[in-house]
Amino acid sequence: MCHGCVRPVMPGRVARFHAAGDGDSCRVKKKRLSDQVIVVTGASSGLGRAVARLAGARGAKVVVTARSGEALDACVREIEGAGSEALAVVADCSVQDEAQQVVEQAVDRFGRIDTYVANAIVTVYAETYRYQADELRRIMDVNFFGQVYGYWAALPHLRESKGTFLSVQSALAYRGIPLQGGYCASKAALRAFFSAIDVGIGAFTQGKPLDPEALRNVIPLAPPRSRRS
Numbered sequence: 001m002c003h004g005c006v007r008p009v010m011p012g013r014v015a016r017f018h019a020a021g022d023g024d025s026c027r028v029k030k031k032r033l034s035d036q037v038i039v040v041t042g043a044s045s046g047l048g049r050a051v052a053r054l055a056g057a058r059g060a061k062v063v064v065t066a067r068s069g070e071a072l073d074a075c076v077r078e079i080e081g082a083g084s085e086a087l088a089v090v091a092d093c094s095v096q097d098e099a100q101q102v103v104e105q106a107v108d109r110f111g112r113i114d115t116y117v118a119n120a121i122v123t124v125y126a127e128t129y130r131y132q133a134d135e136l137r138r139i140m141d142v143n144f145f146g147q148v149y150g151y152w153a154a155l156p157h158l159r160e161s162k163g164t165f166l167s168v169q170s171a172l173a174y175r176g177i178p179l180q181g182g183y184c185a186s187k188a189a190l191r192a193f194f195s196a197i198d199v200g201i202g203a204f205t206q207g208k209p210l211d212p213e214a215l216r217n218v219i220p221l222a223p224p225r226s227r228r229s
């Protein structure tokens with residue numbers, strides 16, 4: 001969708017982004033990375049930190065967010081060392097006000113958001129019968145609501161910039177595996193939620209109620225092709 005495009009991303013496939021094609025609702029030409037302001041959640045480690053660093057190295061202005069301030073500061077230094085600008089915002093993505101704050105600080109500093117990368121996660125390894133209710137709730141709060149809060153907060157700005165919302169997902173959105181039931185459920189919830197949004201926005205942008213035509217705007221979600229979680 002062009003005014004806040006939702007892109008499901010599976011790590012390992014990040015580099016395969018390509019121009020919009022048939023059946024893809026994203027028909028607006030995107031800005032070059034060097035002209036973008038990018039927010040990356042979960043940027044203190046792992047994939048999020050790598051995305052932030054690489055985007056910064058290519059000239060993007062990057063807002064990095066997670067709970068670990070020291071790691072975020074190190075990430076900012078890496079990006080500044082590569083010649084770009086960055087801002088660290090310590091926030092818990094599972095708290096709606098904090099997710100909103102991230103977006104507001106990004107816009108205060110850089111004036112807009114072109115891409116929001118919803119990447120932060122937690123997991124708890126346990127057999128399904130051993131999970132504690134609060135463990136499962138925490139996984140859903142961070143992984144599912146964390147992305148949704150970010151989406152709600154960023155959407156007005158993405159509409160303005162004709163930007164993109166990247167929902168980092170997983171092959172495990174398609175099937176559960178032992179010891180990762182909570183994580184798999186959270187990713188499956190994200191997949192369903194954002195695919196529903198895309199259908200709805202497709203209908204909205206065409207100015208008519210949901211109909212089969214709108215279904216052409218569903219971004220295809222490829223079945224898992226690798227064994228990575």
Ligand SMILES: NC(=O)c1ccc[n+]([C@@H]2O[C@H](COP(=O)([O-])OP(=O)(O)OC[C@H]3O[C@@H](n4cnc5c(N)ncnc54)[C@H](OP(=O)(O)O)[C@@H]3O)[C@@H](O)[C@H]2O)c1
Binds near residue numbers: 010044047065092
């Ligand atoms: N690694 C894989 O093999 C793999 C495979 C498929 C999909 N993925 C997906 O790729 C993404 C990144 O995975 P990863 O392996 O790079 O994860 P990771 O290294 O565990 O990093 C998770 C990040 O989320 C942040 N985070 C956790 N709880 C948070 C909270 N409440 N609020 C804000 N930030 C929070 C962490 O920072 P703080 O602790 O500082 O908050 C950290 O920066 C995830 O969406 C995951 O589902 C990963």
